[in-house]
């Protein structure tokens with residue numbers, strides 16, 4: 638593969654799940670396309686249920702897409718089953734939200750990191766021990782923790798162990814699915830800083846998934862805003878944050894998050910504003926909540942267009958530049974959106 642070719646190309650990714658009732662289909666991801674270059678951090682942001690985790694899992698081959706194409710490191714992996722994808726594991730890794738659930742509680746931290754080296758490298762026992770210390774140092778875990786068990790570590794330390802496991806084989810891509818969402822605010826910043834440093838020092842590409850725009854902003858070069866399994870806005874971080882164009886992104890940016898994630902989730906369920914992935918709107922997915930929707934918005938799904946700000950947005954109002962939400966509308970939708978994040 639040439640160095641200018643993307644590391645990951647996702648084309649028209651679709652993933653359906655069977656719904657709770659017979660014959661029902663959950664349209665989790667509905668035609669998502671993007672590319673990532675080597676060493677790039679791409680942020681994937683959207684409300685709970687917008688399909689972020691499904692995209693992340695499809696990219697690292699934990700699930701098989703319903704349709705669409707995924708090329709990783711020059712290889713078409715679209716049809717590769719999760720079992721057949723095992724040899725790719727040393728080149729692509731995933732870190733989940735709950736670090737405790739991701740770790741075998743009966744193994745020491747040293748063995749949890751060493752296990753990956755045993756599985757994916759030819760290193761002998763001694764060389765593995767050296768490398769484990771090196772990796773622990775890289776994720777700023779003190780060497781004395783290597784003999785401890787997961788229950789003896791804090792949430793932040795456990796997430797460092799998961800990140801250590803993810804970088805152990807020097808992968809080209811790490812998918813991070815809400816890696817700081819279960820952590821106390823006080824330790825989040827440290828983990829984000831670590832990820833930024835690792836990205837810079839190792840050149841690994843990261844797909845950083847979060848419902849929280851501020852978190853995504855801190856680490857991402859580029860951002861994809863997802864709504865109902867569709868990308869509605871995409872561009873360099875600074876552009877999306879400084880000049881949000883899609884009415885949904887404008888709402889997200891003006892939303893204020895309640896501090897407690899559980900409360901957020903409860904309100905999300907109670908508010909009844911959850912967009913349904915069972916029955917998708919026919920046109921623009923945001924039309925049912927968009928304060929500036931027009932009749933044409935419900936007729937066909939808007940294509941990606943380039944506004945004057947120079948990034949990509951799927952909204953029919955891009956053409957005439959009439960996409961700005963009035964402040965009051967932005968706040969109202971923003972509040973309902975903030976309740977629905979989580």
Ligand SMILES: Nc1ncnc2c1ncn2[C@@H]1O[C@H](COP(=O)(O)OP(=O)(O)O)[C@@H](O)[C@H]1O
Nearest residue numbers: 654663665684685686687688689690691692914
């Ligand atoms: N294994 C599954 N079986 C059935 N539905 C699923 C499954 N995984 C995800 N979904 C559904 O797909 C949609 C997208 O989910 P997900 O990708 O987890 O969203 P996010 O990570 O943005 O919260 C949701 O409606 C969710 O309920």
Ligand code: SF4
Nearest residue numbers: 921924927934952953
């Ligand atoms: S296409 Fe229409 S409904 Fe969708 S975001 Fe733009 S104005 Fe709103």
Ligand SMILES: [Mg+2]
Nearest residue numbers: 689690691814
């Ligand atoms: Mg998720």
